[in-house]
Amino acid sequence: MIPDKARHLLGVFAVLVCIFSVAPVLVIVLESFTSSDYIVFPPPGLSFKWYVEFAKRPEFVESVFISAIVAVGASMIATAMGTMTAIGLVRYQFFGHRLLQNLFLAPLSLPGLIFGLALLQFLARYGLPRNVITMVLAHIIITLPFAIRFVSVALVSVSRDVERAAQSLGANRLYTFWHVTLPLIRPGMVASFVFTFILSFDEVAASLFVASPGAMTLPVRIFVYIDQNYDPLVTSVSSLLVFAALIALVIIERTLGVGRLFGLR
């Protein structure tokens, strides 16, 4: 048992940790409503002018769409590929099993900048275009290890005997997969989809190298913009992302439960 005093201190500590992680986001959001023409905290007056400014900048709006398309594409494909890879790695033993497992998880240990540079050289060498498709491919490579992890964890918890029971009752392998295995690993697949989506939407390092004027994701756009300008536009763009994330969280909590999604409950 934890003594009462320690329990109170633990509570204070937990609150401090929460403030520490949420405060920067809160500051940005508050700054975005400033009436000033420069970034300052606390804002001298409140206004929506930087949100209006955002709506007037087509390149930012376009980047939001490109980011969304890239994130949806990358997370769906990575989750599908991750599921197939996880099945192979979890359900079958074969020669080179360990090697493949390490190979699939290797991108985790590769810094984004180095990966981006390598990708840029590769694309240039073979004269490949830098467009939305190559951006999606880059993001699949970055997010695939996470997809494999999420689905593997779900798959390990599905007993082989349950699949065997289905087979003994007359279901072939394909039917067993669709109607027994898949429903049971669905939470893991949804978690993989959500997590890889966020990861892709957030990705800067590698995307910096692959981005081109026609395919510039939002984080890259902000990065490039902030290099030249220092006005509150970036705070309103960032705040919009925070609002989107909040809405997504609320939807997930209402439908699935955030805790269940990540296997905490």
Place this chain on the structure above:
Amino acid sequence: MATVEINDVTKKYNGIVAVSGLSLRISHGEFVALLGPSGCGKTTTLQMLAGFIEPTTGEILVDSCSVRGVPPHKRNIGVVFQSYALFPHLNVFDNVGFGLKMRGIAPADIAKRVKRALGIVQLSSLDNRYPRELSGGQQQRVALARAIVIEPAVLLLDEPLSNLDANLREQMRFEIREIQKRVGITTVFVTHDQNEAMAAADRLVVMSKGEIRQVGTAQEIYETPVDPFVARFIGQANLLRGKVTDVRGDEAELGLPSGQRIVARNRGGATVGQAAVLALRPEDLHLASQVQAGMNNITGKLSRLNYLGSYINAELRSGELSIAITVPRGGTIGREGEEIFAYWPPTAGVLLQE
């Protein structure tokens, strides 16, 4: 219903032999228990019958047809797993109806047959529950209903009772037996629990290290085990090791290391000079305060007495030997630490060759 024939089946995993040269015939509607310590190959045998794994060599015939290469979903088998393996995302009705759906049976018929199967295992009225809402015993019955509703050619039970508590286990043992007789399915039951096997099965197959040691009814195996392993594995046995010193008619004289000679029925045709073991059940022995004429007698010190209600477990120490004796309530027992005689008739026990 079907006959099952296992012909000289061997299974190796990376050179390690799990089952070796196993042959067994199971007739229509028979209930056979594969019994043995863990690692004896009984589960491997079951999985080969189910088609989850293929034998390395040898053949399995169901109704005289080889099932080599036939995948599990085409074998028409019902399997009850140790973990029950119910589908967690389906309710009881859909769990039990799964196999019928796979066979393309009309929904109305499925409903009828599922209802009947749930009636047999006494679980009507629970069709809408999910597996996680059921107790272990209920899950076990759902698993059984799911396996028998498809009217399989062969029913395979893989330690189906080991996750239940003792009372429920005893009850389910008889229920499984009764249901099996009522529906008359050829059944193979894998267990490491001899009581379970004896209570449920028509015939027991005692296995060890991938091989069959003995096949027979519970009575045959208990009363005439073929070797010391079977004698010890099924029930309790006192093993008196020695050398055959004389053979007279159907009786053999066994010289124990202590120099004492005992007489036993010579069933196995032992010859003079051979090493042999007399296997005696604890209830074959009796206690007395003096030597009994015409009996085998061993003297020793009563080292332990355990009162267990309907009977008393006694332990006699005689030199190197420790002998377990079951004394019925009210029988002669003496006191702990007392010098006493254990005696048994020459007809008791089984003389085995080492």
